Every structure is written in C-alpha cells, then in structure tokens.
Amino acid sequence: MSNGECLTGAKRAAKALVNSGHAIAFTGAGISTESGIPDFRGPQGLWKRFNPALASIDYLNSDPRGFWDFYIERFRVLSSAKPNKAHLALAELERLGVIKYVITQNIDDLHRLAGSVNIIELHGNYKTVYCIRCNSSYPFELALSKYESGENPPRCPRCGGILRPNVVLFGEPVSEISKALELASISDAVLVVGSSLSIYPAAYVPLVVKQHGGVMILVNLEPTDYDDYADVVMHCKASEALEQILSQVKLILGGAGVGA
Structure with missing residues (x-):
C-alpha cells in the first residue's frame, strides 16, 4: 500500500473511531x-523456524527441560524489547478517550510500558511465572536466574515444584476471553493491528464487534482472510498506520495533543 493509500485509510479509520461511542483495539x-520481536506466521515468523508444539502444555508436561530451553530464548528477546511508535500511538488514542480498551494476543508487556491502562492480555504476560504444584507466583527474573545457574527446569523456592510462565500455551483455555467478548459485544468499532485473525478463540473478538453492527478497521502488513469483511483495510507498517490515524484523530478533535 502506498503512502497515499495509507493516509486515505487513516482518514477513514480516524473518522470511524472518533464517531464511535465505544471503540476497542485488538492487537x-x-x-x-x-x-524486534518476531511474529508467528509471517515470512520470518517463529513457527517457520520452530515447531509450534514446543509452546504446548503437553510439551511442558512431557519435557520441561526442553520447554525451558525453547522459552528462555524467546523471553530474553521479550525482556529487551521496547515499545515502538505503534504502541505509543495506541496509548495516546486511549488517553484521548478514543480507544476504551486494548485487547491483545501478545505476552510482551509492551502496551503497558507504552502507557496503555485498560488492557486485556488474552494469552497472559511473560513477566511472571508460577509453580505448577503450589501456584506461588514469582517474577520472570527468578526463573531466568535459576535457569542460568544451571537449574533446568527452574523450581519453586517454596515447594520445589516446576515453574512455568504465566502465559496461555497451546492446549490451554484462554481465561480472559469471556471478558473480551463481553466488551466486543458492546463496542461499535474495533481497530485490529498486526493480527492475521487466524487464532481462535481470540479472533472472535473483532468478529463479534462486526457482527453487532460495528466498524472493523484492519491494519496488517500482509493480507488476511478478513480483508473483504473489514470496513477499512490498511496494508502498511503498524507504526506508520497508527501514527497517521492518531494524527487524523487529533485533527478531527481540534488539534488535541499530549497533555491537553
């Protein structure tokens, strides 16, 4: 998509968001x-290089050492990542009152670091781990230090049970999905950013908004199966799209900026 086409999409998206009564974002x-965090199904996606079974509850239960060997590298990448312009623009849209909630499939904690407040993390957050035996919770750094000192799998300081990341693995239910779907059912616009909408039940969230008569704005670098279903489609980088949408929103609102 050219810069001109992206700007046209941003103008349409901004108008729909400002005119909405309850807009949410789905990322x-x-x-x-x-x-710097690789996606899962893109040309350079994580699942092009690794078997998705490595991120399953069955693999954790059958080979906890192998599970942690895989996950520790991914979590190291997450721990060094910083919010980009797309995260910051989305947080600003929330501050302006245009976006009411951010519902995310991501576990990277970048929305919170960017300043978003109302966040539903459908798949959890890598920042904590918990014991599969006594359910005690700890910072991720504890598991990392234990792993790096040679304790694989990392174990609970209290009962010696195996620690696991506080994220949803393949084969586990999505605990926050009911709250997300409830929000979707009362929302009249959804800004989808960086999702192929191919993972369920999470992908039901924007679809519920659309099915209830709401507007779907779809920002994704690659085409998705829902491009024809969406009201606005922007095939451009997330940072470019979100910054342009934010700029257009501010124009419509009368130039409101940070601190206004």
Missing part, C-alpha cells in the same frame, strides 16, 4: 515486530 504479534 497481535504484528504490532511488536518493529520492537
């Missing part, structure tokens, strides 16, 4: 690629 891995 996937594509919003974080500019922070």
